[in-house]
Amino acid sequence: MNPRRQKRLVAVGGIGLLIVGAITLMLFALTDNIDLFYTPSEIVEGKEGVKPTVGQRLRIGGMVVPGTVSRDSESLAVSFNLIDTGPQVTVRYAGILPDLFREGQGIVATGVLLESGVIEAEEVLAKHDEEYMPPELAEKMKGIKHVNPNQGNTGS
């Protein structure tokens, strides 16, 4: 390789390394802000020492605890608990739930923290995992009965 090319290669490599370093530091500093949601334990115990305050708008993501979904028979109001590894947080919501909503499903809800551990949600989104399989296989492997998203989702 002739010296001019070598010089250019070194320059390009050097600038590249600098940019990678800068972006890494930036993303590292912004980690908390890039996270889409709080987990239930972060809401109850605080994230890096900072607890969300009552009245704060936030997003929470966790699994719907089986057996905690209670629907109001008169309206669309529904409440359920979310969990990750520690304590549970109750979410209250009035509106249409996404098709994938069922017990045990990952959920991301946007809302306001009413009191410690209770969130009034205005939007509920369903998260699904990266596994895809036919219904027969799912039933065999996970014991999950296929619920067609188009027909109700009482999530038994």
Added chain:
Amino acid sequence: MWKWLHPYAKPERAYQLCVTLQPYFLWPGILCLVAGSIWGLAFAPQDYQQGDSFRIIYIHVPSAILSMSTYVAMAVAALVGTVWQWRTAFMAMIAMAPIGAVVTFIALFTGAAWGKPMWGTWWVWDARLTSELILLFLYLGVIALYGAFEDKQQAGKAAGVMALVGVVNVPIIHYSVEWWNTLHQGATISKFDKPSIAPEMLWPLLIALVGLALFIAAVTVMRMKNEIIRREYHRPWVKDLAARALGGDHAV
């Protein structure tokens, strides 16, 4: 070691290479794309959770993976152009940019169309979706910067720097779902573990992926041919080529 590559720095040789490669990319690409899509959309089994809605994966995942691969290929071309000052490398770079932009747009669009029924929203500003949107802007930036210069050699250098800087976004897109908590789920096939998808669903996906990759390669060499001709039209070899093509058409 790389001496055999050097002749291809000459536009004439690069053009001939493109002509040779095009049929090998184009027809298998179309074949795989059609086969993978039909198999995936019509014959693969339903998903246990998402039913038929998951089938958009056969368009979404290949376009999302290849939006990143195309960017890396474009950045490699930019590197070769910047360091070795190959004019053909910049031509390859600008040939790939609009294709990559279209593929990125398809990935974003199919993702939104998939997100609405499954997640419950078209768009959410999570790390994966946002970084993929930035990728689209990077492609558009490269195209715009290249178009802003009258002198195309100068344009190639400027756009090449932008393409190189933007490559830092590619690992961010890929690892965004691991580094931060996002609404988007983790990787299904682009990981070192066993793919988390049943084999009868995986095969059509892989075929569609190969098909789209070949198709992108085919469109790249087509656009590259055009770019070489556009930049070299005053050269004798292009005039010869044109004369031969015209002669062929008008032969008695």
